[in-house]
Amino acid sequence: MLELEWPWILLAAPLPLIIYKLIPPAAQANERALKVPFYRELVSNTYTSTVEIKSSNTYTIWLLGLIWLLLLLAASQPKWLGDPVQLKGSGRDLMLAVDLSGSMEIRDMELNNQAVDRLTATKHVLTDFIQRRRGDRIGLILFGSQAYLQAPLTFDLKTVKTLMDESNIGIAGNKTAIGDALGLSVKHLRNRPEESRVLILLTDGANTAGQISPIQAAKLAQEKQIKIYAIGMGADEMIQPGLFGSSIGARKVNPSADLDEKTLTEIAELTGGQYFRARNTEELDKIYQLLDQLEPVDQEEEVFRPSKALYPWPLASALIISLLMALSSLWSGFRPFNKRGQV
Structure with a gap:
């Protein structure tokens, strides 16, 4: 069905006519008389020219009126509403909090038999996870030294996936503000249905920045009945090459030595x-895949009606008519006229 966002704008349609009736015409300058011997022929030609001009002026006035109505129609924001789409009445509200601190660039993960950094591996896994969340609302928080909301809770999984793919290490700072996230x-x-509030936290370190400690934030989440699933990421050991990348002097190191598993475990247990x-x-x-098995909960059903903006059509029509009138005026040598139809 067709709907106007601001239909009251159409009340301005008779405005040009009101102005025409109320405002007096511009004063005309007195012209001097000239006596000529061929008066009859001149009167005949003048009459024919006047008829043509009046006809042209009437035609132009109608076109200007049409342009005015088209502009008003475009300004009223017409749109076409499609058939109602019933969204799923069950699902979860999942907030993803992903660590983008400097340590996420450590290349201790493997993907397709190639060493990759932790963020690349995270993006690869999260892409499939997000795509499987149809019917769930997904939100995305990226954090480093500060925490930022990249995507609020939404059914638009494609946008969330795109924002995750476009994230880069260090854009939120090189430290780790787990508590702020x-x-x-x-x-x-906190304002979502109580049984559906779920936070998935992924980090590879310990809290080193922020205004609130992770335990304090976890207690607040507990009060709001938000369940937190924490994921500690990073290999237990990796080979650190020796001088100039050779195997001479190579040694094993623990790239996850800074991972605070104790705090992450406490956060998860506090919130269930x-x-x-x-x-x-x-x-x-x-x-x-294990997180996929979370039981969905009943939520209020939502109805979505897709809409398509139609204002470009009347706006483009008004522009085309104006352009044709301008070209016609240039072609025929048409002169401006006043509101009484006089040249």
Whole structure:
């Protein structure tokens, strides 16, 4: 069906006519008389020319009126509403909080038999996870030294996936503000149905920045009945090459030495969630597959009506008519006229 966003704008349609009737015409300058011997022929030619001009002026006035109506129609924001689409009445509200601190660039993960950094592995796994969340609302928080809301809770999974793919290490700072990320998540989940509030936290380190501690934020999440699933990411060991990248002097190191598993476990247990350890891409994928098994809860059904804006059509029509009138005026040597139809 057709709908006008601002139909009251159409009340301005008679405005040009009102102005025409109320405002007096511009004063005409007195012209001097000239006596000529061929008066009859001149009167005949003048009459014919006057008839043509009046006809042209009437035609122009109608076109100007049409342009005015088209502009008003475009300004009233017409749109076409499609058939109602029933959204799923069950699902979850999942907020993803992803660590983008400097340590996420450590290349201790493997993807397709190639060493990749932790963020690349995270993007690879999260892409499939997000695509499987049809019927759930997904939100995205990226954090480093600060926490930022990249996507509010939404059914638009494609946009969330795109925002995750476009994220880069360090854009939120090189430190790790886990507490702030939890606090921001609580802020956006607290008004959702109680049984569906879920936060999935992925980090590879310990809280080193922010205004609130992770435990304080977890207690706040507990009060708001938000369940937190924490994922600690990073390999337990990796080979650090020796001088100039050779095997001479190479040694094993623990790239996850800074991972605060104790705090992450406490956060999950406080809120009724669970802590997972992802040492490689396969384990990370299995964790998200396990999270797929969360039971959906009943929510209020929502009805969505797709709409298509139609204002470009009357706007373009008005522009085309104006352009044709301008070209016609240039072609025929048409002169401006006043509101009484005089040249």
